[in-house]
Structures are given as C-alpha cells and as structure tokens.
Amino acid sequence: MASKDKTTITFHSGILTIGGTVIEVAYKDAHIFFDFGSEYHPETPLPDEELQTLVAHRWIPELKNVYDPRLDYTYQGSETKEYQETAVFLSHAHLDHSKMINFLDPNIPMYTLKETKAILEVLNQKGDFLLPVPHEEKSFVRELIGLE
Numbered sequence: 001m002a003s004k005d006k007t008t009i010t011f012h013s014g015i016l017t018i019g020g021t022v023i024e025v026a027y028k029d030a031h032i033f034f035d036f037g038s039e040y041h042p043e044t045p046l047p048d049e050e051l052q053t054l055v056a057h058r059w060i061p062e063l064k065n066v067y068d069p070r071l072d073y074t075y076q077g078s079e080t081k082e083y084q085e086t087a088v089f090l091s092h093a094h095l096d097h098s099k100m101i102n103f104l105d106p107n108i109p110m111y112t113l114k115e116t117k118a119i120l121e122v123l124n125q126k127g128d129f130l131l132p133v134p135h136e137e138k139s140f141v142r143e144l145i146g147l148e
Contacts, residue, residue, distance in 0.1 A: 012061035019096025114146030
C-alpha cells in the first residue's frame with residue numbers, strides 16, 4: 001500500500017553558500033526548521049537590515065507564516081500549504097545558523113541546547129550579534145527553550 005503522506009526536506013538556503021542555513025522538514029500539517037542564519041555576502045552592502053531588504057537580496061529565504069507579523073512583511077512567494085504546527089531547532093550560536101532568530105514569529109517555539117541559549121544571550125548583550133527588531137530593545141533575544 002502506497003502512502004500519499006510523505007516527509008519532505010527542503011533546503012531553503014545554506015547550499016553552495018557561506019552560511020544562511022535554513023532547512024525545513026515537513027510532514028502532513030506540521031513542519032520544523034533547523035537553524036535560521038543569514039548568508040554571508042561582504043561584497044554586497046545593504047541599505048539596511050530590515051526583513052524585506054534581506055529577503056529581496058536573498059540573504060534569507062522568503063517563507064510564508066514564519067516571520068514576526070509585527071515586522072510588516074508581505075509574503076510574495078507561491079507556497080499555498082498551510083501548516084498547523086511549526087517549530088524551530090537551533091543547532092548552535094554561530095551567526096550563519098542563528099542571526100535571524102529575532103525575526104521569527106514569537107508564537108513559534110524555538111528549541112536549542114541550554115548552553116546555546118546562554119551563549120546567545122551573552123553575545124547579544126550589546127545588541128550587535130543578532131539582528132535587532134524595531135519593536136524590542138537592541139539587546140533582545142527571542143524566547144528560546146533550552147534543552148538539557
């Protein structure tokens with residue numbers, strides 16, 4: 001008997017690039033993302049680090065219903081699938097894996113090791129590690145669920 005429900009793995013970014021790892025695993029009405037970094041392009045100066053600018057320059061992937069709705073981002077892609085469950089797993093604190101985490105919808109749970117959570121909070125104390133969001137203090141780090 002063939003199963004019509006298949007697990008899909010999508011590499012949204014981080015392939016043939018320096019950084020920008022965003023990997024999605026989806027099954028039925030649930031999907032999880034692994035990491036949320038940005039690509040490294042020192043040769044391309046940007047006018048700002050706003051979500052729309054980063055998507056337009058392909059430093060981060062265009063994704064539906066993943067980014068913080070307070071950032072006033074309008075999805076322009078063709079994805080029509082709606083997911084009931086979404087989660088993010090952060091592997092480690094390197095910027096190419098974590099730089100974008102503050103741009104994610106705060107209703108999406110994000111899991112990481114408790115040590116990674118502590119490292120990110122220390123590294124961003126001056127607000128110059130993770131990308132800041134306009135509606136929070138510069139040193140803000142979104143809620144992370146620290147795992148043993």
